[in-house]
Amino acid sequence: MSLCTFTYTKSDSYRSRRGRITTPHGVVETPAFIFCATKGSLKSLTMEQVRATGAQIILSNTYHLMINPGSKLIETMGGLHKFMDWNGPLFTDSGGFQIFSLGHGSVSSEIKGSRQQVVKKTLLKVTEEGATFRSYVDGSHYCLSPETSITTQLELGADLIVVLDECTPFHLSELETAQSMRRSHRWADRSLAEFSRHEAQSRGLYGIIQGGIWPHLRTESADYVNGQPFFGHAIGGSLGSSKNQMYEIVDYTTQLLSPDRPVHLLGIGGIEDIFCGVKYGIDTFDCVHPTRIARHGGALVPPELNPSKGTASPRDHLNLRNACYTNDQMPIDPECPCTTCAAVSRSYLHYLLKANELSAFSYITIHNMTFMASLMKRIRHALDEGTFDELASQWHLGTTS
Template sequence: MFSFTYHETHQNKARLGTLTTPHGIIETPAFIFCATKAAMKGLTVDQMRQAGSQIILSNTYHLSLQPGAELVEKMGGLQKFTGWNGPMLTDSGGFQIFSLGHGSVASEIKGKRLGNRSKTLLKITEEGARFRSYWDGRLHLLTPEDSIRIQRSLGADLILVLDECTPYHVDKSYTAKSMELSHRWAVRSLDEFDRLDNNKQKLYGIIQGGVYPDLRQQSCDFVNSQPFFGHAIGGCLGGSKDQMQEVVDMAAPHLDRDRPIHLLGIGGVLDILKGVEKGIDTFDCVHPTRIARHGGALVRPIHNPKPHREHINLRNNQYLFDDTPIEPDCPCHTCTTYSKAYLHHLLKVQEMVAHTLISIHNVQFMNRLMAAIRQSLADDTFPDEKKQWALF
């Protein structure tokens, strides 16, 4: 029912794989789209399928608060509840512990500081994370066992252990203690998973250790020693894009390659291309639909007036009279039907359909990217293919 097979390529650590789940097969490398609250922002599951998507993820933390895991289970699990009859992943809620307490990974890399939402996190202890619901203000305690039970009720194919994701600004001593706590939580998560195992889900361990090579090595050794189905590289990935790549280099080479390797929360085109070279099999990020809501359309360098950037901003007045599609060779519904001038107009008058139309393109762009990566790895043309998608 579950399996992961792969074969090596001639491109560094890059590999082609097949990840089989009860709800379908994922060809890797692959991108996982974020339906955080059991819905894609602005898109239906049919539109996701039409764009070639293989797998989506939802969030344990948010769904545990609304509508509640029990309701989702009564509705037949996430696949039936959402209408997405395909592979799904749920994260553990650990990332929300981090983002509510310290700010998101993306905010760190962009140099942003904390907002008021940090006040919702009250305390992290050996038992778990105590927080106040942003939904209704009630107090909650999320333990490793709770996270596994919630994810069991949600019913995704692939699930994650509960961890604390440390921020960039803490010192090595705190990072080490947090990593050790996450390892103990991982053991508890695994024990609860084994207790409830129904052969319908598989569990990923998470690699922590911040920006410190020796801690990352310790965390890799830990997850390798445990019977997880897959690995997920998480935690603080540094304060810049360059440091993020260094952190991935600290972890990826030391992981058991017989297991699928996931990179949490990263979705930039250049980051994906570099990650594939390091042996990463799957990626996830809200990036494609988030930038769409702000007028951002993903394009290859050849179609970008600023080729060092990975998207164009359709709000800009330069597109006022532009009768060309976002990308002339893109087969998506948006590009075969609408001009940049029309999308610019929709954004200016704040029509919600603009976000949907740009998201359709961005999702298909990401799926085209991953398909091109897989084909080029099979054809041994990856170095040339990379240049079509990003400037190195």
């Protein structure tokens, strides 16, 4: 039986490192971006197209899959890898983020539109046992506990899985954050016990560091995870109200973590966030941003092609819905190796978006995924060559150095 392993080399630049996570379904060169196949699909793409973008690893959401079609069905179909035709490394989250974010009233951005009013009411109660919620599909009741989260993720067959934690909103007091963090630690103990009961040593289990914006709570939480036999560590909980506060918390927290384990930054993955995260020693990121903006006509571009660079609110993408692309014969990025940039112009993509043609989403998603996979490759190369700081200074869109 092959086990998940992690090896790394410290880079010259601050705390950054170049590593490799080996799973039963292949290798992830780090730092890496994990693409979100929320419901077991990269929206608008076939898995053949996903593989062609250079994506190394994808993440699916336990919450959605346990409700529909159900982890038991997926297990019967041979596991999520086989069910969705992905044969590479697969990460699942615990399901907690969606349930708690709905319960706290800030509707998860993955679930919106016409179902918003229904899903807002789905969290019924949270106790020491776990969270009880109602399915947004058929109204049936579910209990997501530390044990059922682990069992569900193992039924799905993911390589890298995460303990259930209590996700708290930003406005909680220090005392409330401390109480919630300690409950998450008790849940992590139960997750470890369930994980070991299943003898699932071929999978990698991540513990989560909580503690919100309070350094002494982050320290307590880091001490807890370092002392437990987790494969990896994920930084969760509130990261503050601004980018600068988030970077401070990430900087502080990564210094506390045992260096021999991979560190994942949950749900964060803007380009600036990636450069800062890598500098502080983050190994993997996940974020819906590249695939979500694609569905709104947003195409990621390097700084030299970005007309908003240097403006008061720089973006990382072109909005191809804008009229200025009507007659633009250029591909999104002439240097991009993707099949979209090899084939079609900004003008054509603008036309498809305006005409509500579904292929627009596939074309732009393919570009954005290739862009992110290529960017991470450049970052890894720069870490190998000792030129990461130079690359970061070329790419930074914002103010953080």
